[in-house]
Amino acid sequence: MTRLHIDWTACEGRGACVELLPELLYRDEWGYPLAREKQPQVPPALEGHARRAVRDCPRLALRFVET
Numbered sequence: 001m002t003r004l005h006i007d008w009t010a011c012e013g014r015g016a017c018v019e020l021l022p023e024l025l026y027r028d029e030w031g032y033p034l035a036r037e038k039q040p041q042v043p044p045a046l047e048g049h050a051r052r053a054v055r056d057c058p059r060l061a062l063r064f065v066e067t
């Protein structure tokens, strides 16, 4: 099972990841991404977008966690 992890110490909160993964993430009032679920699981249909979000995060604040 693949989950998405956000490193809050690195995130700069511009929300590019939210635009790629609105099914999993939304912006808080300051623009930081929040997961719609406590530990957002990446469904197979969203793996491509999730990989792009991880790859393109300017702060390397997103990563996959295999559980």
Ligand code: SF4
Pocket: 006, 010, 011, 012, 013, 014, 015, 016, 017, 018, 032, 033, 056, 057, 058, 059, 060, 061, 062
């Ligand atoms: S793309 Fe990276 S730095 Fe930007 S909001 Fe998402 S996790 Fe934070």
